[in-house]
Amino acid sequence: xxxxxxxxxxxxxxxxxxxxxxxxxxxxxxxxxxxxxxxxxxxxxxxxxxxxxxxxxxxxxxxxxxxxxxxxxxxxxxxxxxxxxxxxxxxxxxxxxxxxxxxxxxxxxxxxxxxxxxxxxxxxxxxxxxxxxxxxxxxxxxxxxxxxxxxxxxxxxxxxxxxxxxxxxxxxxxxxxxxxxxxxxxxxxxxxxxxxxxxxxxxxxxxxxxxxxxxxxxxxxxxxxxxxxxxxxxxxxxxxx
Numbered sequence: 068x069x070x071x072x073x074x075x076x077x078x079x080x081x082x083x084x085x086x087x088x089x090x091x092x093x094x095x096x097x098x099x100x101x102x103x104x105x106x107x108x109x110x111x112x113x114x115x116x117x118x119x120x121x122x123x124x125x126x127x128x129x130x131x132x133x134x135x136x137x138x139x140x141x142x143x144x145x146x147x148x149x150x151x152x153x154x155x156x157x158x159x160x161x162x163x164x165x166x167x168x169x170x171x172x173x174x175x176x177x178x179x180x181x182x183x184x185x186x187x188x189x190x191x192x193x194x195x196x197x198x199x200x201x202x203x204x205x206x207x208x209x210x211x212x213x214x215x216x217x218x219x220x221x222x223x224x225x226x227x228x229x230x231x232x233x234x235x236x237x238x239x240x241x242x243x244x245x246x247x248x249x250x251x252x253x254x255x256x257x258x259x260x261x262x263x264x265x266x267x268x269x270x271x272x273x274x275x276x277x278x279x280x281x282x283x284x285x286x287x288x289x290x291x292x293x294x295x296x297x298x299x300x301x302x303x304x305x306x307x308x
Contacts, residue, residue: 069158069159069179069182070112070156070157070158070159071110071111071112071113071157071158071159071161071179072111072112072113072114072115072155072156072157072159072160072161073105073110073111073113073114073115073161073163074115074116074117074135074148074151074155074160074161074162074163075098075101075102075105075114075115075116075117075162075163075164075165076117076118076144076145076147076148076162076164076165077098077116077117077118077119077120077123077165078118078119078120078141078144078147078165079118079119079120079122079123081166081293083293083294084292084293084294084295084297084298087166087292087293087298088101088123088165088166089122089123089126090292090298092168092298092301092302092305093302093305093306095130096126097165097166097168097292097298097301098116098118098123098126098127098165099126099127099129099130100168100169100305101163101164101165101166101167101168101170102114102116102127102130102132103130104168104169104170105163105170106132107170107172108170108171108172108175108176109172110161110172110175110176110179111161112157113133113155113157114132114133115132115133115134115135115151115154115155116132116133116134116135116165117134117135117137117147117148117150117151118134118135118136118137119136119137119140119147121136124136135150135151135154135155137150137151138150142259143269144162144164144165145162145244145251145254145255145269146255148160148162148251149251149252149254149255152248152251152252157248158247158248159179159182159245159246159247159248160245160246160247160248160251161175161178161179161243161244161245161246162242162243162244162245162246163243164242164243164289164291166291166292166293167243167289167290167291167292168290168292168301168305169289169290169301169304171285171287171289173285173287174192174243174283174285174287175243177283177284177285178190178191178192178243178245178283179245181281181283182245182247184281186279187247187279187281188246188247188250188273188278188279188280189244189245189246189247189250189254189273189278189279189280189281190244190245190280190281190282190283191217191240191241191242191243191244191245191270191280191281191282191283192240192241192243192282192283192284192285193209193211193238193239193240193241193282193283193284193285194238194239194241194284194285194286194287194288195236195237195238195239195284196237196238196239197237198224198228198233198235198237200237200239201224201237201239202224204222204223205222206239207220207221207222207239207240207242207268208220208221208222208223208224208225208237208238208239208240209221209225209238209239209240209282210225210226210238211238211282214281215281215282215283216279216280216281216282217270217274217280217281217282218274219271219274220240220266220268220270220271220274221266221268222266222267222268224237225237238282240270240282241285241289244270250278254272254273254276254278257272257276259272260272260275260276261275262274262275263275290304
């Protein structure tokens, strides 16, 4: 049995929607909803929010949650949660996005289940999308090998469909990661890689350094809150629950 912890990076500053994690979502903040939905899945032995801001800390403590206050500036969520490792004792670490308040139990269970294979270093999620959506550089695409391990991630449309075959699948990467404890520690000590800098995709650092990322299919369409429009969509969804 592997012990499993969810760490939720929660940076206060945001560009497109200022202080988005403390915005109201059905009587609680976005980050409170994310924390509560993560706990509710029942997948994790521990759930922590890792934040750089006292307001987020206060909000999570107000609902009885665990908080680690990050003391450093970080370039990615993975770097932020690595700082919290000193407070967390778990074999597997799952990086849950703080701006995705509706977590899916099946997706998370499927994600951690692949670590029964000792060859898996890291796991993440993917979902099938249309050829039209694959044109969007904000939708990160992934291609895999025959075992479901990532070969490459790109903002470009991959694979290149030379024959315009309508049956060619396109897969969007969903940024929920699960790491073996030692792999997360090793990864954040590595310098930024060349492909990572070109595509602005931190997962390419793992591939360039030889780590295996097992991709797990999900049908769950996560609502990520980046804009005011996303927030309104989340509020409408919450009312429908």
